[in-house]
Amino acid sequence: LLSLFMFFHFCVKILFENELGVADFHLPNKMCILYVFECDIIAGNGYKRKLVRYRNASSSFQELVLVERTRLSEQYFSAVQKFVVFDLGLSLLPVSGQTEASQLITQIVNGEGRENPFRQRTSSWLLDSMSVALVHQLPGVGRVKALTLMQNFPSIQEIYSASTAELEPIVGQASAQQIHSFFHADHTAGT
Template sequence: METKAPDALDAGPPCGSVFVGDRWRRSPLTERLKGAGVKILFDSELGLADFYLPNRICIVYVSERDVVAGQDYKRKLVRYRNAGGRLQELVLVETTRLSEQHFAAVQRFVVLDLGLTLLPVGSQTDAAQLIAQIVHGEGRENPFARRSSSRLLDPLVLALVQQVPGVGKVKALALLQHFSSIRQLCNADAVELEAIVGHVVAQQIHSFFHEPTGPG
């Protein structure tokens, strides 16, 4: 990834720490991280990433302003995906009353077109809580590795699937127990989905992931 030298990426941030891009100095997110006991190491060489966490996890934060503005964040995410290499790339998307109308299109672009993991957050405070959770769980196996359906039952991924129209917690659990990856779920045909969630919801899920998103 066009962030830091390979040896720095391999080493990762020290225990309990996170590399943070300079633009986040004096931000509410950074202050919340400090309050959660995370050591902040500001770095001007993170490139496209906003945060670099233990377990080789990099994060780009897409703000409400980015979502509403349109295309710039998409170009950045394409470069981010292409430069990822051996890192696990996450995308945090700020979903507010102003930006929620765009969320479905953002989700399809990030998950379907780019194959990245998207996690919605309501604010920088929510993002800080999520990042702190990952950092404090650094001794455990990477919670975002895409290997099995059991890994997809992580609460954060469960919340993502529940963003699909017609999918509540019960149906989300059923889907994640059946499909081995988010991409496999996105690419499932209506017939396969119907066997799990019924005809009406299957059509809603299929339309959500396959209808054209249009410009912006």
């Protein structure tokens, strides 16, 4: 975290606190951040305990997880992403390293007066380009099917939890099987 603090020194005011709990950062806009290092991902499942403690720490802060996605950690990233987003229900942003993470955190802090883009919305899923692009990455899903899925399932968690029979009337048999297989295939090899 030293390089993160070195960058912050010039951009934002830093207060050091011994009582942060599991979170690595508490931002002034009611957001807390946990940073998962490349070495933790490669070393094994130890980071999972920290993530579970982070999620379970009852907090009025919006929780965000930054994960180092590098050439070395790339093979483990899909399993980490699935665990953080689907199993724990946390927001995840991949970063290439501590420099990018510090720039992102600085942008969040400097954008304090603006709406928090990571705050969970109570209304139905927004049909923005990022959400469409994310669902569009599922196998067998084009732009039209992505929009249709988003209209029928209010979250990715619901798409993940849906059975093939529930997906089939919306995207067809072949796509339903591909989506279900994508989410439920064994992605734990190598972790």
